[in-house]
Amino acid sequence: MKGVPFSYSLRNLGTRRLTTILTISGMALVVFVFTTILMLAQGLQKTLIETGSYDNAVIIRKGSGSEVQSWIDRAQAGTIETDPLVATGTDGKPLVAHELVVLIGLPKKDTEKVSNVTIRGISEATSALRPQDKLLRGRMPQMGSSEVVVGSSVARRFKGADLDGELRFGMRQWRIVGIFDAGNTGFTSEIWGDVEQLMPAFRRPVFSSMILRMSDPSQFDALRNRIETNPRLTQEVKRETRYYLEQSEMMAKFLRILGISLTLIFSLGAIIGAMITMYAAVANRVGEIGTLRALGFRRRSILIAFLMEALLLGLAGGAVGLIFASFMQLVTVSTVNFQTFSELAFKFSLTFGIAVKGVLFAVIMGFMGGVLPAIRAAHMNIVEALRTK
Numbered sequence: 001m002k003g004v005p006f007s008y009s010l011r012n013l014g015t016r017r018l019t020t021i022l023t024i025s026g027m028a029l030v031v032f033v034f035t036t037i038l039m040l041a042q043g044l045q046k047t048l049i050e051t052g053s054y055d056n057a058v059i060i061r062k063g064s065g066s067e068v069q070s071w072i073d074r075a076q077a078g079t080i081e082t083d084p085l086v087a088t089g090t091d092g093k094p095l096v097a098h099e100l101v102v103l104i105g106l107p108k109k110d111t112e113k114v115s116n117v118t119i120r121g122i123s124e125a126t127s128a129l130r131p132q133d134k135l136l137r138g139r140m141p142q143m144g145s146s147e148v149v150v151g152s153s154v155a156r157r158f159k160g161a162d163l164d165g166e167l168r169f170g171m172r173q174w175r176i177v178g179i180f181d182a183g184n185t186g187f188t189s190e191i192w193g194d195v196e197q198l199m200p201a202f203r204r205p206v207f208s209s210m211i212l213r214m215s216d217p218s219q220f221d222a223l224r225n226r227i228e229t230n231p232r233l234t235q236e237v238k239r240e241t242r243y244y245l246e247q248s249e250m251m252a253k254f255l256r257i258l259g260i261s262l263t264l265i266f267s268l269g270a271i272i273g274a275m276i277t278m279y280a281a282v283a284n285r286v287g288e289i290g291t292l293r294a295l296g297f298r299r300r301s302i303l304i305a306f307l308m309e310a311l312l313l314g315l316a317g318g319a320v321g322l323i324f325a326s327f328m329q330l331v332t333v334s335t336v337n338f339q340t341f342s343e344l345a346f347k348f349s350l351t352f353g354i355a356v357k358g359v360l361f362a363v364i365m366g367f368m369g370g371v372l373p374a375i376r377a378a379h380m381n382i383v384e385a386l387r388t389k
Contacts, residue, residue, distance in 0.1 A: 020313065023277045026270045027317025027362050028324065033266055035325040035358040036348065037259025040333070041252040043349035045245070052240030055217045056129055059210040059227070062236045066247060067101040071206040076233050080210060085223045087215040089128055095213035097123040100195050102202050104169040106158045117154060119169065120187075121195030121208075129211050133187060138163050138178030143194045149178035151188035153332075167191070170201030186244070211240065267365055274313055274369025303374045310370020311363055318362025325358070326350055 052058075059080055064070035072080075080086075081096040089095050100121030105114040124143060127133070141147035150161045160167055165176045174193060182188045199205065214223060224237040238246075328348040 019277045019280060023270075023273050023313050024317045024320060026273045027314055027365055028321035030263060030266045030270045030365065031318050031321025031358045031362045032325050034259060034263040034361055035322060035350070035354060036328050037255060037262070038354045038357065039325065039328060039348040039350050041255040041259070042351060042354060043333075043347050044255065045252050046349045052242075052244040053129070054239060054241050055213055056240040057212050057214055057220065057223060058238050058240050058243040059212065059235050060208075060238070060243075062228075062234055067099070067209040068103065070101075070208050072098075072208070072210055072235060073206045076235065077207060077210055079230070079232060080227060080235070081212065083223060083226060085215055085219050085226075087213040089125065093125070095125050095128055097126045097129055097211045098195055098207045099123065099126075099209050099211060100198050100202070100204060101208040102198070102204070106154075106161065106167070108157055109159050110157075112159070115158075117158065118190040119198065120190050120192050121198040122192045123195055126192075126211075129213055130182070130187065132185065133180050133182045136179045136181050138176075141177055141193055144197065145194065146172055146174050146197060147177045148174045148191050148193035149180050150176055150191045152179055152181045153188040154191060155179045161191075170198065172201050210235075263361070267361075270317070270365050271369045274310055274366055275373060277313065277369075299379060302377050306374035306377045307367070307370050310366045310374065312366070313370070314363040314366020315359065317366070318359035321362065322355055322358050 058067075059072065060067060060070035061072065077096075077098055081094045087095045098121075100119075102119050103116045104119055106117050107114050127140070135149070136152060138149065141149055148167070155161045155163070161176065163176055163179055167174050167176065180188075180192075195207070199207075214220060220237075220239060227233055227235060227237050329350055330347075332347050
């Protein structure tokens with residue numbers, strides 16, 4: 001005897017519209033939470049990874065977790081920038097930027113709450129090393145002056161960070177002469193100014209880091225070995241893409257653990273809801289099940305039919321949850337980066353892998369909620385079932 005037609009399972013879901021909708025809604029909510037947390041972690045990593053360039057190398061002090069904790073003195077910087085693997089610009093100068101990275105507190109526009117913002121001291125070569133950064137309004141700061149440019153995210157969220165405004169930090173007034181956008185990168189959450197002006201303002205005699213362009217990116221290992229084995233230097237070398245990936249790992253891992261924990265808690269309710277729905281379906285169709293068995297349908301066919309209904313509930317819930325989660329890509333959020341303790345703005349990012357995980361999780365919930373009711377339906381006594389009106 002052939003199995004129960006697929007249309008049978010699909011049609012029966014439509015006969016119990018209210019319970020079906022409620023069950024799908026519960027599963028959709030769980031998938032929405034699960035997917036958005038994964039999108040949050042993915043968005044954070046994507047933002048920081050895209051901040052770096054594969055052709056660039058970051059030089060920081062050995063053992064430093066980030067640029068904020070690092071330092072490089074001028075003598076060491078001079079030794080590093082003369083390495084033959086460092087690319088040169090059209091002017092014949094090394095494509096090297098000496099940078100200072102410090103944190104300041106600024107009040108937010110909406111809450112007046114003070115949050116950390118990254119101040120980055122830049123050099124003349126910075127624009128060539130980071131071509132993704134584009135001016136939206138104004139101009140770049142003039143070297144040797146108390147001028148700064150702010151990232152578009154900082155301008156939107158922090159008080160006094162508008163064009164032609166002034167900010168006070170490092171015991172000086174700094175005039176905002178430009179607002180720049182760095183796309184989907186962490187630089188949009190920074191303020192940039194001349195490194196040689198910011199160092200004395202913050203009483204820092206040393207640089208925080210160096211960014212350089214390699215003449216041949218495939219020779220990265222040779223550059224790293226030469227710098228890290230030099231007895232006069234105490235620095236380590238990382239590709240810029242790898243450096244920013246490491247900056248995101250701790251926060252992304254925390255978000256994923258949080259998301260999985262919350263999802264597991266919420267999923268219990270969704271599974272119980274699916275189980276109640278399927279048990280009700282079995283109870284309301286006892287006579288129908290008896291008729292199917294009397295017509296020759298095997299227990300396995302009955303089990304598969306009811307299990308298919310539960311899987312369809314899960315698939316529908318996953319699809320609905322995924323659709324609503326996709327709209328979160330339009331939202332920009334901000335959080336504190338655990339590595340630098342500065343605020344970072346980024347967007348939710350939905351990938352094909354996350355979508356598959358969300359739908360698969362919903363299908364698993366449907367299976368777990370439907371397997372016991374399906375087993376009960378399959379093992380129902382034919383005679384007793386036919387006696388039921």
